[in-house]
Amino acid sequence: MSDQKVSCEEVHEHICDNLDEELNSPNCKAIKMHLIECPDCAAYLKSMKTAIHLYKEYPSPQLPESAKRAIEEHIKKIIYS
Numbered sequence: 001m002s003d004q005k006v007s008c009e010e011v012h013e014h015i016c017d018n019l020d021e022e023l024n025s026p027n028c029k030a031i032k033m034h035l036i037e038c039p040d041c042a043a044y045l046k047s048m049k050t051a052i053h054l055y056k057e058y059p060s061p062q063l064p065e066s067a068k069r070a071i072e073e074h075i076k077k078i079i080y081s
Contacts, residue, residue: 006030011041015048 006027011034014027035042063071 004030006034008034008038008041011035011038012044015041015045 011031014031035045
């Protein structure tokens with residue numbers, strides 16, 4: 001990634017590298033500037049932070065054993081077909 005302007009693709013590629021850290025490298029500064037100027041990428045960052053928060057905040061649903069076995073069998077069929 002260059003030290004100048006970055007594309008949306010570059011932002012999406014690197015946005016999770018240091019999601020909540022306040023880093024001041026040239027690449028981080030370029031991403032921060034892009035996020036200020038690009039509402040789509042700013043919304044993408046917000047949705048990533050929300051998803052991570054929800055993942056940490058709420059427990060995973062527990063599947064019944066029969067559903068786990070069915071999923072495992074389906075995966076085996078895909079892998080070994």
